[in-house]
Amino acid sequence: MTRKLARAKLLIATHNRGKLDEIRALLDVFGMDVVSNADFGLPEPAETETTFVGNARIKALAGVKATGLPTLADDSGLAVEALGGAPGVYTADWAETPNGRDFAMAMARVYEELLASGAPQPWRAKFCCTLVLAWDDGHEEVFEGEVHGQIVWPPRGPNGHGYDPIFQADGMTETFGEMDPIEKNFVSHRANAFEKLVKGCFV
Ligand SMILES: O=c1nc[nH]c2c1ncn2[C@H]1C[C@H](O)[C@@H](COP(=O)(O)OP(=O)(O)OP(=O)(O)O)O1
Numbered sequence: 717m718t719r720k721l722a723r724a725k726l727l728i729a730t731h732n733r734g735k736l737d738e739i740r741a742l743l744d745v746f747g748m749d750v751v752s753n754a755d756f757g758l759p760e761p762a763e764t765e766t767t768f769v770g771n772a773r774i775k776a777l778a779g780v781k782a783t784g785l786p787t788l789a790d791d792s793g794l795a796v797e798a799l800g801g802a803p804g805v806y807t808a809d810w811a812e813t814p815n816g817r818d819f820a821m822a823m824a825r826v827y828e829e830l831l832a833s834g835a836p837q838p839w840r841a842k843f844c845c846t847l848v849l850a851w852d853d854g855h856e857e858v859f860e861g862e863v864h865g866q867i868v869w870p871p872r873g874p875n876g877h878g879y880d881p882i883f884q885a886d887g888m889t890e891t892f893g894e895m896d897p898i899e900k901n902f903v904s905h906r907a908n909a910f911e912k913l914v915k916g917c918f919v
């Protein structure tokens with residue numbers, strides 16, 4: 717039995733503003749009092765696991781430990797078929813530079829590795845999202861979502877965050893970077909995982 721989430725304070729344990737905006741919008745109708753890491757000045761924990769669920773647990777448990785609040789963490793990434801699922805769990809790492817994250821560089825790396833692989837287009841890929849919801853008594857719930865599509869080049873669109881300008885979901889003509897954020901929130905990997913969370917924890 718999935719534990720219900722009381723309509724009270726929920727910590728979203730992320731340092732990613734793009735994710736936070738999407739999660740706030742997805743939870744809007746449920747009347748939760750949503751707070752984030754930034755409201756508590758919480759540090760970004762090291763994501764040392766090799767799976768999405770492992771890293772989502774690290775982030776959720778760090779939030780519970782620091783605040784005692786029910787905490788939701790999202791670990792997500794892009795898996796490119798012709799690259800054997802890379803960057804996968806290392807999607808954020810591909811953007812890392814000494815001066816912060818550079819997603820133009822990370823997207824270019826995806827493109828260059830695809831060219832080097834010789835794989836024919838369309839370049840199949842999926843975004844994956846794992847949500848971990850944790851409470852201070854040790855209870856945890858896990859929800860997973862995916863969206864399938866292809867990598868396009870050059871990048872298109874000013875919206876969204878991360879790798880959105882090079883990902884076009886199946887059935888769409890626009891990339892996530894071109895779509896209205898509300899539309900992205902109907903079809904994305906995160907939306908998909910949230911549908912399960914809402915069915916489990918609110919209904
Ligand atoms: O909808 C998305 N649209 C575009 N890119 C995305 C999306 N969702 C995840 N991504 C990329 C961004 C980041 O490079 C990586 C997630 O890494 P991940 O560690 O889960 O998130 P993060 O470090 O940005 O924030 P935090 O860990 O504080 O939640 O996948």
Ligand SMILES: [Mg+2]
Pocket residue numbers: 763808
């Ligand atoms: Mg992270």
